[in-house]
Amino acid sequence: MFDTKKLFARARAKNKTIIFPEAGFSDRTIEAVKILHKKKICNVILVGDESSFIIRDKSLLKFTIMNPKTCPLKSKLVKHLYTKRKEKGMTMEEAENLVTDPYYFATLLVDLGIADGMVAGAEASTARALKPALQIIKTGKKGQIASSSFLIFGKNEVIKNRTLLLADCGLNVCPTADELVTIANQTIDTAKIIGLEEMNVAFLSYSSKGSAKGEVPEKMATAASKFSRPAVVCDGELQLDSALCADVAKLKVPNSKIQGNANILIFPDLSSGNITYKAMQILGNMNAIGxxxxxxxxxxxxxxRGCSVQDIVILSAITALQAKEN
Ligand SMILES: CC(C)(COP(=O)(O)OP(=O)(O)OC[C@H]1O[C@@H](n2cnc3c(N)ncnc32)[C@H](O)[C@@H]1OP(=O)(O)O)[C@@H](O)C(=O)NCCC(=O)NCCS
Structure with a gap:
């Protein structure tokens, strides 16, 4: 079973600072922040109006609180946002308004290195929580996509205690074969960050190695053939059962390199990825973080938005682990 204690210990050793733009209006975030502080998993910055924290719980005043409306760094943040977005047509006035938005405010603080990472989305859609980061922080390589994965773990009779990463279940609606290769590579990076040792990648579809024809199986087979990473086993296109169940793999794909032992599942599009992770969570009673x-x-x-307090704690630890050394 995925060892959250080990994850927390590794995050603790990094001593990173995570900012929470929803702290001012999310009770689950506040409960998570208290746990993060108690277990010393990371330092925290709460975004919001001081008076809202006093009303809810005076003990919150021990944390660093940053109010977008009164923050002494406001003019620096406005200038930073304007400089980053003026080529996209942003005016100084628009930058001034956006800086008071908690999601833009927190993202700018991460971009400037005042916080090491941000966790949001308990109270907002993916587009609202992530658009500032896609516009301001951007990806490491120009023109490359960002993607997202879900960490899935729990007890299951078929996969036993195997920890899974599913991608992309949150960001890219219909990736191309080349984008799927990028998504798989980025998911391997995530697997390393969270401490998975074995990595078996399956590119999924409704067909196992040519058992059915169509554009989607073809796209997944192409992606599988283009993907290459040292010490990572990869196969595709595969159906979910051929990827996860050894007995099915023996019947359907006896020559598969994975033999039903996949733990990194790459989906053809956002619908299939998003539906599958929720099915694992709701029907399979698995934990889903992301x-x-x-x-x-x-x-x-x-x-x-359906996350629990524990989900926020675990994702914050992962965020701390993703942060690069200064
Ligand atoms: C990611 C997403 C939020 C972008 O929102 P959008 O309103 O369409 O934003 P835009 O297309 O105007 O893109 C905004 C910026 O983000 C960048 N961007 C968008 N998607 C990106 C991606 N996958 N990777 C990297 N950058 C991306 C764009 O290049 C653009 O940058 P620019 O303004 O500097 O040119 C959108 O793709 C989306 O809604 N995805 C599905 C999310 C979802 O509903 N998930 C299900 C629930 S978890």
């Missing part, structure tokens, strides 16, 4: 955003220059992570 979306973990991959490929950005600095870590900004999203949450599902």
């Amino acid at each position: 979306p973990i955003v991959q490929g950005l220059k600095k870590p900004v992570n999203d949450l599902s």
